[in-house]
Every structure is written in C-alpha cells, then in structure tokens.
Amino acid sequence: MAEEGDAIGLNKRSHIRFAVFSFFTFPLAIIPLLYFLVRERGLSRGDYATLQSVYYFAMVALELPTGWLADRIGRKIPLILGPCFFSAGFFLMFVATDYQSFAIAELLQGTGHALLSGTPSALLYETLLAEGRRDQYLRLESSMSMWRTLGTALSFLAGGLIGTIFGLPAVALATSFFCLFGVLAALGLRETVGRQPRSVKIQRPNGGTTGRILAVFRNSQVRWLFILYILLFFLLRFGFHTNQPWLEEAKKKGPLFVGGLYFSFAFVALPFTKLAPRISGRFGEVRTLLWLPVLMALSFLGLSIETSALLIPLFFLQQVSFGLHWPLVQSYANHRIPSRDRALALSSLSFAARLTFAIVFPLVFQDGHGIRGIFFWVAIVALGLSLIALFLAPGNSDEMQFAGEEL
Numbered sequence: 504m505a506e507e508g509d510a511i512g513l514n515k516r517s518h519i520r521f522a523v524f525s526f527f528t529f530p531l532a533i534i535p536l537l538y539f540l541v542r543e544r545g546l547s548r549g550d551y552a553t554l555q556s557v558y559y560f561a562m563v564a565l566e567l568p569t570g571w572l573a574d575r576i577g578r579k580i581p582l583i584l585g586p587c588f589f590s591a592g593f594f595l596m597f598v599a600t601d602y603q604s605f606a607i608a609e610l611l612q613g614t615g616h617a618l619l620s621g622t623p624s625a626l627l628y629e630t631l632l633a634e635g636r637r638d639q640y641l642r643l644e645s646s647m648s649m650w651r652t653l654g655t656a657l658s659f660l661a662g663g664l665i666g667t668i669f670g671l672p673a674v675a676l677a678t679s680f681f682c683l684f685g686v687l688a689a690l691g692l693r694e695t696v697g698r699q700p701r702s703v704k705i706q707r708p709n710g711g712t713t714g715r716i717l718a719v720f721r722n723s724q725v726r727w728l729f730i731l732y733i734l735l736f737f738l739l740r741f742g743f744h745t746n747q748p749w750l751e752e753a754k755k756k757g758p759l760f761v762g763g764l765y766f767s768f769a770f771v772a773l774p775f776t777k778l779a780p781r782i783s784g785r786f787g788e789v790r791t792l793l794w795l796p797v798l799m800a801l802s803f804l805g806l807s808i809e810t811s812a813l814l815i816p817l818f819f820l821q822q823v824s825f826g827l828h829w830p831l832v833q834s835y836a837n838h839r840i841p842s843r844d845r846a847l848a849l850s851s852l853s854f855a856a857r858l859t860f861a862i863v864f865p866l867v868f869q870d871g872h873g874i875r876g877i878f879f880w881v882a883i884v885a886l887g888l889s890l891i892a893l894f895l896a897p898g899n900s901d902e903m904q905f906a907g908e909e910l
Contacts, residue, residue: 520688521627521647521692523691524623524689524692526651527681527684527687527688528619528651528685530658530681530684530685531593531658532659532661532677532678533593533671533675533678534659534662535659535663535747535762536662536666536674536747536761537596538551538751539747539756539758540596541605544599544600544601544605547870549868549870551748552865554605556860556861556862558610558613558861559861560613561610561611561614562617562854563861566617566857567850567854569581569617569618570848570850573621573625578692579626579692582618582622582626582692583686583689584618585685585689586619586689588611588618589679589682590683592608592609592611592679593675593679593682594675594679597672597673597676615682624833624849625849626694627643627644628837640834640837641779641783642780644830644833645776648776648830649776649777652769652773652776659765659766659769660762661762662678662758663760663765664762666759666762667758667759719841719848722839724835727892728792729851730895731793732832732855734888735796735824735828736853736857737856737859738799738803738824739799739825739828741860741867742818742821744864745874748874749810752874753810755812768819768821771819772823772826775822775823776829779827779831782827783831783834789896791827791831792835793892793896795831796888796892797885797889799821799824800882800889802817802818802820802821803881807876807878807882808875810874832852836848837849
C-alpha cells in the first residue's frame with residue numbers, strides 16, 4: 504500500500520524523471536509553421552499533404568516492429584532513439600530545398616515518432632503495476648500529458664519568435680536542437696519490470712505476433728476503442744494539419760502569430776488534460792470518448808462558414824478533444840491489455856489510425872479544392888460515424904479481461 508504522503512503514485516524521483524521526459528518528448532517548434540516553410544521552398548498544398556502521408560506511412564511501417572522491439576528489449580532504448588531520429592529529420596528540413604529532401608526528413612521523423620508511440624505509456628503503467636498502484640494510472644498519465652503539452656506549447660511559442668527574427672529555416676534548426684534534450688531526459692528513466700504471481704499461469708496465444716494481437720482484440724471493448732480511435736485520430740490530425748492553410752486564406756500567417764496561436768491552443772488543452780479523470784468519472788469513459796469526435800466535427804462545421812479571423816475561436820473548441828483524448832484512450836486501453844503485449848497493442852492502435860490518415864488525407868486535401876467545402880464534408884461524415892459508434896458502444900466495465908493481470 505502507498506503511504507499517505509506518496510499518493511501521487513510514484514516516488515518523487517521517478518515522478519520527476521517521467522515529467523522531464525514528457526516535457527521534452529515532442530518539442531516540435533517548426534510544426535505549426537511547417538506548411539509555410541514548405542510553401543516558402545516552392546512546394547504546393549498538395550505536396551504538403553503527401554509529405555504528411557510520408558510521415559504517417561513511415562510510422563505505420565514501423566509501429567508494430569518498434570512495439571514488438573520495446574516488449575522484447577525494454578522501453579528505455581526506443582525512448583532514447585526516438586528523439587535522435589527526430590533531431591536528424593528536423594536538421595534535414597533546415598537544409599531541404601526540394602520535395603525529395605523533405606520526404607526523407609519526414610521518414611526520419613516518422614521513425615522517431617514510431618519509437619515513442621505507446622512506449623512511454625507502457626513504461627509508466629508497468630512502473631505503477633509493479634508498485635501495486637495500477638488504479639492511479641489515469642491520474643499519472645494525465646499529469647505526464649500535461650507536461651508533454653506544456654513542453655510542446657512552449658516550443659511552439661519559441662518557434663514563432665525564432666521564425667519572426669531569423670526566418671522559418673532557423674525554426675527547423677532550433678527544433679533539431681530541442682529534440683536532443685529528449686535524449687538526455689530518456690537516459691534518466693528507470694525501468695521497473697513487474698512480476699506475475701507464481702500461482703497464476705498465463706495462457707500465451709499461439710501464432711507469434713499475429714496471434715498475440717488477435718488475442719488482445721478478442722476483447723470487445725478493445726475492438727470498439729480501435730474503431731473509435733481511428734475516427735478520432737483522423738479528426739485530430741486533420742484539424743492540426745489544416746488549420747495552417749485555413750489561416751493562410753484568412754491572411755494570418757506571420758510566424759509569431761501562428762506560433763503564439765498554437766501556444767495558446769496547447770494552454771487551452773492543458774486544464775482538460777488535468778481534468779480527464781474527473782470528467783471521465785462524472786460522465787463515464789465511453790460517453791466521454793464519444794463526445795471527442797463530435798466536438799471536432801462541430802468545429803469543422805463552423806470553420807466551413809468562412810475563412811475569417813472571427814471564427815478562430817472555433818480552433819479552441821478542438822482543444823477540448825486534444826486535451827482529453829490521450830489520457831482517456833491510454834487509460835481505457837491499458838486497463839484491458841496484458842502487460843506482456845502492452846506496447847505492441849498500443850502500437851497496433853496507432854498503426855491503424857495513422858494508416859487511415861496517411862491514405863485519406865491526401866485524397867481529401869487536394870490542390871484546387873476549396874478549404875471550406877473540405878471542412879464541411881469532413882464534419883458531416885464524422886458526425887455520421889460518431890452516431891454509428893454510439894450504437895456500437897460497450898458498457899463502462901473496467902475489468903481486466905486477461906488471466907495473470909493483477910487488479
């Protein structure tokens with residue numbers, strides 16, 4: 504049992520290590536300005552869309568191998584390598600002058616993100632599981648998400664300032680440097696491997712990796728999350744990658760304005776990340792998760808009216824879903840996935856969501872299509888799919904449905 508003064512769920516030193524790593528996980532200062540950097544280098548809106556697909560296809564190709572690797576060699580090595588690939592990719596963006604160079608940069612970044620996908624959450628969860636504090640995971644994941652969001656937000660603001668003073672390429676160079684702090688933070692992490700009870704014999708599925716994945720997804724609640732997360736991920740990424748072109752049409756594209764705006768987005772998301780356990784407890788996990796794609800769709804409907812600065816507040820509505828989705832999805836999944844397959848299963852969720860986005864985004868966001876019309880039809884389709892998800896929704900049971908897992 505945890506002592507009264509240790510209710511946070513981790514000892515102080517471990518908590519600080521996780522918080523520092525979370526802060527430096529995604530210091531991606533150039534991302535809010537990437538569309539403008541690509542256009543400045545002579546590439547089209549369609550080129551930008553396909554570059555994002557290159558990034559997500561790279562993640563798709565490596566999600567399962569890196570998840571399998573993290574389950575086999577431990578969580579720490581992938582967490583060290585991820586920021587290294589990020590740094591290399593952003594440095595290449597600094598010098599890139601053509602589509603091919605940008606594409607290679609996106610491949611490197613996709614590799615880095617794949618290494619970081621699911622693994623930090625798996626390490627946090629297993630640390631708590633080993634300490635007998637699994638029930639505190641959602642609160643701790645929310646806290647780590649807050650640190651991650653704060654680090655990203657400050658990098659966005661720094662990117663806006665650097666871009667205004669030194670130009671957009673300098674932001675890419677600075678981002679490469681910022682990512683190296685993630686390497687140092689990862690070196691400070693410690694792995695704790697929980698032990699299964701000797702009296703419980705775990706039934707291991709046959710069929711290797713495929714058999715393990717199929718065993719995890721026999722749980723109907725995991726299957727439902729799998730489908731809902733694909734929809735939610737697409738909407739979140741679609742909003743993030745199309746806000747910049749929308750701002751361009753609204754004649755608001757200065758680096759400081761854009762960096763400051765994305766900085767404010769993150770700060771609006773922060774309290775919702777913190778409140779995720781309370782909101783989930785009040786309305787239930789399933790109901791809360793169902794509202795996240797609906798809120799995104801409603802914001803797109805509003806943005807389809809006009810490209811006017813008066814509608815910028817609708818961007819802030821999207822931050823509710825941004826702030827809530829990570830801790831809620833991770834908590835819902837982690838409570839229903841066995842430890843030995845946790846990183847692989849979380850990578851499978853990310854794999855499917857990113858593959859869908861990589862395929863669909865360039866088809867939707869093409870040159871010559873009016874951005875308002877794109878927003879409208881994405882919103883309508885999203886609302887229809889959300890309604891289907893409502894009818895398919897499972898109950899709110901929080902049972903661990905795998906033998907050998909301690910509650």
